[in-house]
Amino acid sequence: MTDSVKPVRKISPFLLVIILIGFILSLSALFIAVQSLIEQTDILNSYSFLAIGFFGLALSVYMLLQTRGKPMHVTLELPKVITTLECPKCDFKNIRDFQKEDYIFKETVPCQKCNETMTITAIYREAKKKK
Amino acid sequence: MLPQLAGLLPGGDNIVSLIFQVVFTGFFVVFMFYGQRIQMMVMLREVESHLRRLKLIRDDGRKVAMETIKEIGKPVGDPTERIDQFLEYIAIAPQSMDPSGIVWKLEHVLDVRDVRFKDEVKLMAPEADEAQLNNLENTLEAAMALNMIYKVIRHFYLLGKKTLSLYIIMQIQMVLPLIMQQAEAYAQALRAFSVGQPIGDGAGALVAATLMQGYETREIARDVVAATVPIDGRTAYVLKAKGPGGNVGKPGDGIRQIIKEKKGKISTIIMIDAALKLEGEKPGEIAEGVGAAIGGPGVEQFKIEDAILKNKIPVNAIIVKQDIGDAVSPMRKEIFDAVDPVIKRIKRLILERTKKGDNVIIAGIGNTIGIGQ
Numbered sequence: 001m002t003d004s005v006k007p008v009r010k011i012s013p014f015l016l017v018i019i020l021i022g023f024i025l026s027l028s029a030l031f032i033a034v035q036s037l038i039e040q041t042d043i044l045n046s047y048s049f050l051a052i053g054f055f056g057l058a059l060s061v062y063m064l065l066q067t068r069g070k071p072m073h074v075t076l077e078l079p080k081v082i083t084t085l086e087c088p089k090c091d092f093k094n095i096r097d098f099q100k101e102d103y104i105f106k107e108t109v110p111c112q113k114c115n116e117t118m119t120i121t122a123i124y125r126e127a128k129k130k131k
Numbered sequence: 132m133l134p135q136l137a138g139l140l141p142g143g144d145n146i147v148s149l150i151f152q153v154v155f156t157g158f159f160v161v162f163m164f165y166g167q168r169i170q171m172m173v174m175l176r177e178v179e180s181h182l183r184r185l186k187l188i189r190d191d192g193r194k195v196a197m198e199t200i201k202e203i204g205k206p207v208g209d210p211t212e213r214i215d216q217f218l219e220y221i222a223i224a225p226q227s228m229d230p231s232g233i234v235w236k237l238e239h240v241l242d243v244r245d246v247r248f249k250d251e252v253k254l255m256a257p258e259a260d261e262a263q264l265n266n267l268e269n270t271l272e273a274a275m276a277l278n279m280i281y282k283v284i285r286h287f288y289l290l291g292k293k294t295l296s297l298y299i300i301m302q303i304q305m306v307l308p309l310i311m312q313q314a315e316a317y318a319q320a321l322r323a324f325s326v327g328q329p330i331g332d333g334a335g336a337l338v339a340a341t342l343m344q345g346y347e348t349r350e351i352a353r354d355v356v357a358a359t360v361p362i363d364g365r366t367a368y369v370l371k372a373k374g375p376g377g378n379v380g381k382p383g384d385g386i387r388q389i390i391k392e393k394k395g396k397i398s399t400i401i402m403i404d405a406a407l408k409l410e411g412e413k414p415g416e417i418a419e420g421v422g423a424a425i426g427g428p429g430v431e432q433f434k435i436e437d438a439i440l441k442n443k444i445p446v447n448a449i450i451v452k453q454d455i456g457d458a459v460s461p462m463r464k465e466i467f468d469a470v471d472p473v474i475k476r477i478k479r480l481i482l483e484r485t486k487k488g489d490n491v492i493i494a495g496i497g498n499t500i501g502i503g504q
Contacts, residue, residue, distance in 0.1 A: 012176065014169065021154060079319075081328055081461045100326050103375035105340060105503035123329050123501055125461040 012067070019063050026056030084122035087111035098123060171297050174304045178288050181307050182281070188314050189274075189281040192321045193218065196274040199325040203263050204256020213255055217271055218278045220248075238430045248272075265376030266327045269500060273321035273459075280314050313455060320459035324377055329501030331414075331458045331466050334451040335403040335424075338473050339371035339495025340504050348504050352384035356504050362478060364487035365398075374499035382425065382494050383434030389492055395442035398489035400435075401449065401477055404496040405466075408452035415465030416452040417472055419480075424448035425496045447480055449473055462501075 030053030036046030081098035085108055092113045102108075106120045162169070193214070200210055222244045225236035252259075252268045259267060284303065291300035323330050329337065343358035350373065351357040357370040368389045372380030390397055404424040408414060423435045423446055439446050451469045481491055 012172075014172065025154070078322060079461055098326070098328060103327060103501045103503050104329060104337065105344065106375070122467055123462065124464045124467040127464055 015063070015067055019060050019067075022056055022063070023060040026053050026060060029053035029056060079125040081123060081125050083120055085109070085118040086121045087114060087116050087118050089116040090114045092118075094118065167297060168295075171291075171295065171300055174297075174300045175288070175292060178284070178291070178300065178304055178307065181311060182284055182288055184311070185277075185281045185284055185314055188318045189277045192274040192277040192318055195321055195325055196270050199270055200256050200267060203259050203267065205258040206255055207257070210255045213251070214271070214274075217251055217255075218275050220275065234430055234433045237428060241428065241430065262327070262374075262376030265378045266324055266500060269324040269377030269498070270321055273317050273324055276317045277314060277321070280310060280317070284310065316456040316459050319456065319461070323459070323461045324500060327375065327377070327501050328461045330460060330498060331453045331462050332405045332497045333462060333499055333502050334405045334453070334466050334469060334473075335495040335497040336371045336374065336499040336502050337462075337467070337495070338403045338470050338477075339369050339493060340374070340499070340502050341470055341474065342367070342477075342493060342495075343369045343371070343504055351388050352381050354378050354380035355382055355385035357385060357389065358504075360493075362481055362491070365481055365485055365489045365491050367481070367491045367493050368393075369493045369495070371495040371502075371504060372497070372499040373504070375501055375503045377498055377500035379427065379496075379498050381431060382496055383431035383438075386435050386492055386494055387438045390438050390442055390444070393490050395444075396490055397442065397444050397492055398485040399480070400439060400444055400446045400492040400494065401480055402435075402446065402494045402496055403449045403451070403473060403477070405453055405458055406450035407458070408454055412452050413465070414453045414457050414463055415469040417469055417476065418450050418452065419476060420448045420450075422446060422448050424450055445484070447484070449476055449480075 029049045033046045033049035033053055036042050036049065083096055083098045083102045085094040085096070086092070090111060090113050092111050094112075102120055102123060104120055104123055107117045108120060109118055110116065111118050197211065197214055200206065200214065204210075222240060225233055225240060227233055248268050248271075249264065252264050252271065256264065256267055284307075287299060287303040290296075291303065320330065342360055342362075343356075346358040346360050346369075348356040348358045351370060354373045355370055356373045357368055360367045360369050370382060370385045370389070372378045372382070386400065402424040404426065406418075406424070408416065423432045423439075425432045425435065435446070438444075451466060451473065453463070453466055457463050457466065477493060485491055
């Protein structure tokens with residue numbers, strides 16, 4: 001059971017370069033916008049640059065956050081398994097969670113009503129509730 | 132806004148447009164020369180992340196198998212090394228250059244493998260009873276499958292990385308979603324086997340077990356039990372694998388034995404098995420047809436087909452549809468609920484296809500884990 005797979009790098013350098021370029025471009029757009037606003041020249045264009053700059057900045061930060069390595073876990077959802085016990089005499093039904101050593105047609109505990117031995121008649125996985 | 136947009140195009144005279152032009156040209160040149168390599172890197176990265184998940188699933192499976200063996204089998208020493216050796220176990224298929232008699236050769240290899248597995252599990256878990264041994268064997272087989280999937284994907288990943296061949300990486304990247312689905316199904320199966328829960332594949336065995344309730348059973352072939360059940364004036368020989376441990380038995384031998392006992396006087400055989408559904412079909416859907424409904428390596432199917440051909444016995448099939456995940460994970464309610472409709476169909480088939488006093492074989496095929504008789 002030897003392993004030679006190296007762990008994945010958190011951020012790809014290629015993506016990092018793209019994010020960096022986007023970040024620099026956004027900063028330069030902001031710089032031009034602020035400069036125009038201070039000098040009170042070309043006000044309409046400076047607002048456009050301001051919007052482009054903020055948008056670019058937000059996009060770069062978002063991409064950076066998205067690429068951050070998240071710790072990986074095995075998230076195998078264990079399904080809930082139900083066991084149904086039935087009394088062959090009085091038809092009393094008992095539904096409970098599956099327990100180890102349960103199997104279909106196993107004779108188990110005495111019936112709560114008539115003391116006859118109950119039989120496991122069903123074991124199945126509970127259907128997932130649709131969200 | 133328009134001047135800025137115009138500035139992004141060639142001909143703009145501000146610094147931003149200049150930067151955009153340089154970046155655009157840069158991207159163009161990079162993608163022209165390194166486009167395929169970038170695509171390959173992206174694919175490799177995707178395979179790598181799936182491989183990491185596969186490794187986690189494999190390790191988790193190994194851990195579950197180990198814990199189950201320690202809990203049930205109460206081994207004297209540490210079974211870790213033995214389990215790790217077991218996970219690498221191989222069975223070499225017989226040579227098929229001269230196909231005559233290959234079925235019996237394959238059967239022999241499978242028998243030897245089965246005996247060896249059982250012996251190994253007994254050594255690992257000396258305190259386990261027969262049903263628990265079968266469950267442990269199934270658990271270890273699921274862990275083995277996970278180990279194999281991980282190693283095959285790792286092989287192609289490392290080979291692709293070594294040779295930098297787009298096609299090696301591409302072929303593995305394309306089948307990855309299906310492989311991941313299969314691996315997750317095996318991971319679910321492993322947990323079901325470790326605690327002995329019935330699985331979707333046991334649909335056929337459950338139908339047979341329901342039919343034989345209240346009737347005496349006898350072991351008719353290795354790990355196969357049969358009961359004689361009267362149905363509408365006919366005599367039905369109902370057989371299934373011996374439960375409740377994880378077991379598929381040798382239904383081919385069972386059917387052959389009944390045919391032999393009845394000197395070929397069998398009016399019809401009805402086989403019930405789980406079958407893979409197509410996307411869009413509902414799990415638990417039932418379909419009817421003809422032919423030997425049985426999976427596996429083909430040995431049992433061959434034996435059944437051989438016996439029915441010699442005696443000219445019609446064979447009917449009823450299948451309960453499910454996907455690969457359902458087949459090896461704890462039985463879904465839809466599949467469990469399919470038992471009564473399947474029994475109705477069996478009775479209808481018997482009424483339509485046989486006369487009073489006839490002999491009928493009803494074979495419930497599949498893994499009988501968590502299903503008694």
